[in-house]
Amino acid sequence: MTSSDPVLVDLGAAIDAALAAADLPPVDDPAFERPRDPDHGDWASTLALRLAKPARMAPRAIADAVVAHLDLPDAVASVEIAGPGFLNFRLSDDHNATMVRDILARGRALRPVERTGERINVEFVSANPTGPLHIGHGRWAAVGDAVAELLAAVGHEVVREYYVNDAGGQVVTFGETLVLTARGEVLDDHHYQGRYVTRVATQLRADWGDEIFEEEGPGDLPGWVAALGGEAVDDTDAPHGSAGDGTGRMSHRLALRVGILGAEVMRQRLEGTLHDLGVDFDTWFSERRELHDTDAVADTLADLEAAGATYVEDGAVFLRTAEHGDDKDRVLVRANGVPTYFAADCAYLRNKFARADHLVYILGADHHGYVARLKAAAACLGHPPDALEARIGQMVNLLRDGEPAKMSKRAGTFVELSQVVDEVGADVTRYHFLRSGLDTALDFDLARVAEQSMDNPVYYVQYAHARISSLLRTADERGFDHGTPGEADFTRLVHPAEADLLRELDKVDEVVAAAAELRATQRLTRYAEDLAATFHRFYTECRVLVDDVELGRARYHLAAAARQVLADVLGLLRVSAPDRM
């Protein structure tokens, strides 16, 4: 991973040569790492410690031998042995100057990467279009979006995808709910609850008129659906599940028609909420249009059967998922002949694999039980186990002043994601979620986040960016002669705060690579905060616009490079990088 760093490639080669010259066994990995303590240099290697046992020598003796034979590349100024046998390397002025100039010359923090050609599909959120998004969806939205951005940054072809569950019994139930609401009738327990239902009903009435809620509505159902850009559906029965408990208060046909239209209204609202959070999907995949209005499910069942992955028992068709790590085999087609939801999922998997080489799912912990059968289904379809990657995120506890904010739809105290974004802002919301690893169950305290808004970490980072922008503006206003980066003499940067900033800037490529590899957005937020802190210290201790023009020029370009890196890191997180705040 870090071996893509040209410095480490050269240094690794030099170490290999030194090991050979010293008659020491080769190592497969020099084990480079960034020391925590700046006194330990820019890079360290623990190979002497690791080699102690196989070489049957003291680590320090190994380190001595390596150093004695080591021919340092130009980018490395010095090496010293420290502690039990660490090799500590220090980058050269030449390397640092080149690093700063490269960032400014390309106008981009990151070194160019080679395109991998790998098509990666990242699916996240995918909440049902029968209700609003909650705070947890916001987390998957922020993380999925940033992970997608990271994967693109390291050279993959990335698609952000949202799977819309706009078919099945839930849509019929949603339709029933809307019709009853429009009529002012009471709802049953199984119906959807919440103020949003009224809003959707109102929207439908505005779009289509009151007749939409009547049994003999204008036009045929296929026509209504066609108006949405979809294909006709069979409206005479319930092919994808049953409708509620059959209240008998309206026809299935009516419930389905209103449910489909309502789901589309709802989906647009979800899209809007996500957009407000800065998340825009490439693909909104309609289950109904892509899977049920086509032969996708039947074709998939045929494929699975042809592969010998299915069998019939008690009249139902089972998929042999247990052979691929699932707890038990799963039903594809019920004994009554109706395909299960899982069958549609298999069809969706098949569709996805036709479009992508690698599938990433960002899922909530409440869906973790689904992963085994999904991976098993992928295996049954003939795909390698690693081609499907499920990232399970832990839940978000929404609090207000330390007290759980009741997420009861029934009681009407349900807090929607859109409210949170309105209340605390998109940047703050996103950054809060991106700051933690997926494995951590998070608290999101509305009162606290809002209250701390002025001291929020995201502002700390953004402020650093705005401060540099202001600095560069002021320099221009005063006619400061900054010259070009190529003319600047970066050897003038000898202050500890300057050295710290150079060292921090040098890390950006590896931080991004590691964050992408691990799908760990918190690596980026931490780095952004470290970099901002390093800059603020530099800014406090080293005045840029000084009379000593040579020194001022070097500092000016150093600051400009820092701004570029901050801007690009925030860009990867899809958090804004303001020039003024």
Next chain:
RNA sequence: GCCCCCGUAGCUCAGUGGAUAGAGCACCGGCCUCCGGAGCCGGAUGCGUAGGUUCGAUUCCUACCGGGGGUACCA
């Protein structure tokens, strides 16, 4: 019962086998004639418990304790 995740500072969270375990918030004390004080500097406390692997464990393994989530011919 079985499966997954977590337990690190008063609070929210970083730390994918390395050197003295970090940041923000909160608390106390300093720093603006000077490029933005939304900033900087200084100050206290911590790896749930017990074993194991390793030159080295917050990190890997086992057990236990505590918390969260999941275990459909539902969608």
